[in-house]
Amino acid sequence: MTVILPEINFLTTNPEELANEFIQMYEQAEGRKLAQADPLRLIFLTCASVITKQNVAINDAAKQNLLYYARGDILKHKGAEFDTPILEATAASTTLRMHLSLPLSTSKIIKKGELLATSNEGAIFFVSTHDAVIETTDLFVDINLKCTITGPEGNGFAIGEINSLVKPLPYVSKVENITVSAGGSLEEDEDSYRNRIYLAPEKLSNAGPTGAYEYYAKSASPLISDIFVDSPQPGYVNISVLLKNGELPSEEIIQLIYEKVNARDVRPLTDFITVSAPEIVTYDLDVVYYIETNAVDKTLIHQNVEKAIDEYGKWQSSKIGRDINPSKLISDCIKAGAKRVDVRTPIFMAINKGQVAVMENKNVTFGGLEDD
Incomplete structure (x- = not known):
């Protein structure tokens, strides 16, 4: 879900607050103060601990009535409310x-x-x-x-x-x-399923609105990560598809999506639909990173920086229309423990809608140690 919602709690889960509340109620009723070693204080602390555990369980159960927090079988029941079952595992x-x-x-x-x-x-x-x-x-x-x-x-x-x-x-x-085997997947992950349930009200229309096309297209396979719907002229709809980890869709996946959105009870009669992979914009990555001289575990930092760079490549290519943003790469490497990062390429580049940035060549160099 793209909507960011505030964290909520229905009941307090702070045992100190509960214990203090019990003690204050007792002291007001009895008209005396409880000493720190008073046995009643220990009883109230024990009661607060038990009630806290109950409140945590009640809190969790209550929050799962909301789509944002629902998981497991409860999430599947939320999907059933919108006639949106979870996508089962598929074979290649x-x-x-x-x-x-x-x-x-x-x-x-x-x-x-x-x-x-x-x-x-x-x-x-x-x-x-x-x-x-x-x-x-x-x-x-x-x-x-x-x-x-x-x-x-x-x-x-x-x-x-x-x-x-x-x-x-x-x-x-x-x-x-004569085609590369593709389309095999595990059961749809909960984040993707939650997002489809969020889009489900769009299907109350046929696939005319953008959200409805997104819903029906994502319902074709659990492998789908991102969908971009565009209408360059009236009556023509282009659907660009990207799979998880930035992979481009095979012909089999494209055909599955086409059949889903082109069904007679889904596609508006006047729409002409094309489904394809997004246009690829390639970039080269050339990075030099430095580590602080006094860093405790330099080997671990090397590993974390290399991992951050690999994850950046996946992040960059995992969403259609995502700008090539070296600032993200620098931030990730610094968080991984690098002292300084020199990104020679890529430079920032705005990516058009319907395009996806894909790394072509990668060169990562350790520049050495530097004092703080």
């Missing part, structure tokens, strides 16, 4: 091209689930998701495959890497995936 998918040694004399059907393919390692398997018909005129046939397990394990198989049938077919000379 790809397209397998099956080359025939010779044209068949008769047409043949390969039924859904009959074809099982894998890579040379054979640890991950992909199964056909639809019936495929091989005609007598075909020299090859393309079949959609889905990984047999859900999650990201099936992602990232390069073109040609899935090249073996578990059960060989006599008329097949070669198989190969």
Whole structure:
């Protein structure tokens, strides 16, 4: 959720305040002061401790009635109120091209689930998701495959890497995936789910408003991190998509989103929709950092600075339209323990809507030790 809300508490969780309140009430009722070693004071302190624990539990339960704090099964119930279930784990998918040694004399059907393919390692398997018909005129046939397990394990198989049938077919000379496998994910994380619930009222309209397009597009896959919706001219809608950790969407993910927003009960009749990855703006990173001479654990600082620089690259490319901002990099490195940071490149650059900044080359140099 982009809205920043103040922290709230329904009940006090400060045991000292509760104990003082008990003591004051007793002293006013009895007309005497309790000494520090009075047994009644110890009893009141114990009661305050027990009530504090109860107040913490009550506080947490009450706060989870609010979307901002809801988590776990309660968050799923909040989603149910808006007809927005959590996105379940998905399996990676790809397209397998099956080359025939010779044209068949008769047409043949390969039924859904009959074809099982894998890579040379054979640890991950992909199964056909639809019936495929091989005609007598075909020299090859393309079949959609889905990984047999859900999650990201099936992602990232390069073109040609899935090249073996578990059960060989006599008329097949070669198989190969012609798209990189993608789309496998774990169950939607709670922050993304909370954000979709926040957007859910937008779907009371069809996908005409910007927020409605964002809601429906994000509902296509848990891998989606950011969506930018633009209408360059009336009747035309461009949707730019970015995945988690700044990854660009595969054709399979783009197709999933397109099918989601182009459904007849979602898309306004007059809208023409395109879904694509954002335009890439590349930058080079050249950084020199220095550490204070008297720093206690210089090795740890080196590790933290290197990690901060890597995290900056992910941060920079994880949102569409985010300006290239070296000040963020300097701040992160200083927090990681660097004394001084010299960012030679990049310089600040405003990024247009629909663009994303992606690091092309990285050069990180330790400049040495400096006195404070």
